[in-house]
Amino acid sequence: MTVTIKDVAKKANVAPSTVSRVIADNPSISEKTKRRVRKVMSELGYHPNLNARNLANQTTKTLGLVMPSSASKAFQNPFFPEVIRGISSFAHMEGYALYMSTGETEEEIFNGVVKMVQGRQIGGIVLLYSRENDRIIQYLHNQNFPFVLIGKPYDRKDEITYVDNDNYTAAREVAEYLISLGHKQIAFIGGGSDLLVTRERLAGMSDALKLADIVLPKEYILHFDFSRESGQQAVEELMGLKQPPTAIMATDDLIGLGVLSALSKKGFVVPKDVSIVSFNNALLSEIASPPLSTVDVNIYQLGYEAAKALVDKVENAESTAKCIIIPHKLLKRQTCDHYA
Structure with a gap:
């Protein structure tokens, strides 16, 4: 089996990038480290290639x-x-x-x-x-x-x-806030389910609801891209349910603004009829009507x-x-x- 830079790095207990720089005799690496890495290279029979040398010599700004x-x-x-x-x-x-x-x-x-x-x-x-x-x-x-x-x-x-x-904790705090206001029908509108930020926020919200003995129905969990149109589409689905939510957590301000707009067009009053919290604290969230409650993620x-x-x-x-x-x-x- 071919020996790789990763194999050398693992045995020498250094980063792969350090191995690359040892190959190039980079002066930023101590002589002690160079000796250790070269010894491992010899033991494993590793022969450096041109790509590794080129990477080590990378100087572009x-x-x-x-x-x-x-x-x-x-x-x-x-x-x-x-x-x-x-x-x-x-x-x-x-x-x-x-x-x-x-x-x-x-x-x-x-x-x-x-x-x-x-x-x-x-x-x-x-x-x-x-x-x-x-x-x-x-x-x-x-x-x-x-x-x-x-x-x-x-x-x-x-x-x-x-x-x-800490997206898990942030979403959990949002859910706990909505629960403290008396909400039990809380929906989640997130980005793609392959995005880690979506998963973490859904997990935080789910755990908060579970601790409060509140059920999160499958139909309350929606995944869209981050856009106003997604928020509007989500409202069509959620408010058409037999038991629509009284509160919505949107994982992006653009989605939240779309939700706000769509609810208004349907005759719902925010926050009297439906409460909304989103994420990011984009400038648009502050100047919305009414101003959007949101998580400032800096x-x-x-x-x-x-x-x-x-x-x-x-x-x-x-x-x-x-x-x-x-x-x-x-x-x-x-x-x-x-x-x-």
Whole structure:
């Protein structure tokens, strides 16, 4: 069986990127570490390849950004411009430029990332999402290429650096707040079920309801993309049920705003008839009518810390995987009320 950089790294108890830099005789690696790694390479019969050497010599001052979908679609959601503002702020301070992936389909986006990596156009990548069985995450990990996730990884949590909120706790707090207002029919509108943020928030809400002996019917759980149209479609489904919900948790402000608009068009009064809480605290949530109760996830800080962690990985060969949790806060505005 072929010996890989990962095999050497595991036995030498160092990161794969450290092995790559030892191969290139990078001066940032101590002589003690170099001797240990080279000894393991000899013991295992590992022979370095050109790709590893090229990666070790990477010096570009450009960071790549990868969106969860086409840029034209993603930028309709205020989350992404704000998180990129945070990334850009730290990158600019450290003298890095940004390079954004383009593509209208998942295949085009993946091919764009491969081109960025193999063409040595960038020194590292920030992925603005985390989903199950993602080809890009798997590719970057297998290539030992520096990257950071915004969102918890589905697996390899000890090997991948990521920046996230405590989404489970945040959703649990929202559910407990709605329960305290007397609500027992609480619906959940989330993003795709393959997204880790959706799973964590649904788990937090489900556990809060379970502790309060409140049932969460299957028809109260809906998955859409993050858009106003999704919120409007969700209202059509939920309010058409024999027993519609009295409160709704939407995992994104755009969905929440769509819910608010659709309820109003149907003659429901928020929060008198239905209470709503969403996530992100985008500017639009504050100026909505009525102002939307939401969880502030500190979007800018998510981006800033992601860029900071990535630059550390690019410039510091000894950098290890880390988890950075950004605090959240439930903002109780005017879309929630006691259920009579």
